[in-house]
Amino acid sequence: MILPKVLLFDLDETIVFSEEMKAKAWSDILKVFGFCWEKENTDGLTSISEELRPATGLSPHDFIKNLIENLSLLYRTINLYGENLSPEEVEYRKNLSHLLLDPEKLEKMIGIMKDYWTFSLVEQAKLFAIEDKIKEVPGAAETIKKVREKGYRIGIITQAPIQYAEEVLAYLGLIDRDDRSNDIIDVVVSGDMVEKPKPDPESLILATDLIFQKVAVEAEERRTGTKLPAKQKVEVQDSVHRHYFGPEEAVFPNPVAIIGDSLADIEAGREYPRISTIRKILINTRNLSPADIKDINPDFTINHFEELLPRLEGTAGRKIEKR
Numbered sequence: 001m002i003l004p005k006v007l008l009f010d011l012d013e014t015i016v017f018s019e020e021m022k023a024k025a026w027s028d029i030l031k032v033f034g035f036c037w038e039k040e041n042t043d044g045l046t047s048i049s050e051e052l053r054p055a056t057g058l059s060p061h062d063f064i065k066n067l068i069e070n071l072s073l074l075y076r077t078i079n080l081y082g083e084n085l086s087p088e089e090v091e092y093r094k095n096l097s098h099l100l101l102d103p104e105k106l107e108k109m110i111g112i113m114k115d116y117w118t119f120s121l122v123e124q125a126k127l128f129a130i131e132d133k134i135k136e137v138p139g140a141a142e143t144i145k146k147v148r149e150k151g152y153r154i155g156i157i158t159q160a161p162i163q164y165a166e167e168v169l170a171y172l173g174l175i176d177r178d179d180r181s182n183d184i185i186d187v188v189v190s191g192d193m194v195e196k197p198k199p200d201p202e203s204l205i206l207a208t209d210l211i212f213q214k215v216a217v218e219a220e221e222r223r224t225g226t227k228l229p230a231k232q233k234v235e236v237q238d239s240v241h242r243h244y245f246g247p248e249e250a251v252f253p254n255p256v257a258i259i260g261d262s263l264a265d266i267e268a269g270r271e272y273p274r275i276s277t278i279r280k281i282l283i284n285t286r287n288l289s290p291a292d293i294k295d296i297n298p299d300f301t302i303n304h305f306e307e308l309l310p311r312l313e314g315t316a317g318r319k320i321e322k323r
Helices: 021-033 060-070 089-096 105-130 142-150 160-169 202-224 230-245 262-272 290-297 303-311
Strands: 005-010 152-157 188-190 257-260 279-281 300-301
Touching: 005 089, 005 202, 021 089, 021 105, 060 105, 089 105, 142 152, 152 262, 160 188, 188 202, 202 230, 202 257, 202 262, 202 300, 257 262, 262 290, 279 303, 300 303
Parallel strands: 005 152, 005 257, 152 188, 257 279, 279 300
Antiparallel strands: none
């Protein structure tokens, strides 16, 4: 099999500016406790101060855990009532209220809040798409389409729910809901698909593995001139997984690059197993200072997506190491 050239992209603040969508979803899970995520008090709710806001880059589970601890939510009264509540919000409030006497309620509360946050975030993405309010990082979709035309295979790595990612990517024209064979994006790996989120490299490994499996199936279908039956498709996928990503004797290929906006993205690239040629590229969408960029220590930084392909040209060497 000819090894694919894999590029992995973070999603939020790398491809789309998602702060407004996420702020509304965070407010939805917090208003039952009297808080909001907006920077100022809104609708009688108290804005969360900067020092009590969890750090960015955490998994949704850990982000919510920090919120619960920082705001002492375990000990706050649940407001069961309110005007114009949706059935989903009524159910959310009832589920939280049942935890008051539960000694193991922290993990249960995290689960309830995470499920409702997922629902709310997906709904926000749908609404923002309908209202044409999703904010693309300038040049992101066009650049991803160009690198795909150059033969790169594309994976998206996100802490967010996969349903949300697909809503956003469909809006940007990077996946085709009607015919997934037209997708520009090969795979999306969400936080729920791995045990350890970034900066652990598990999501990068999984995305690369899935792309290799997909490419192998495509190659076999070209060779045979027909779509593989489900059983044979699984056999090809398993064979590729065992050979390239198996536990002991496997070859362990790496992607060409990880492109992201945060330290977690760059660290995940640094932690990728074996001797790696993976390029760790920071896209400076958050206007980081030179000192901040130096602390993150990417291989290189781009300020605009138009810079990506020229920087990659001639740097896509593949290095394969035996265990």
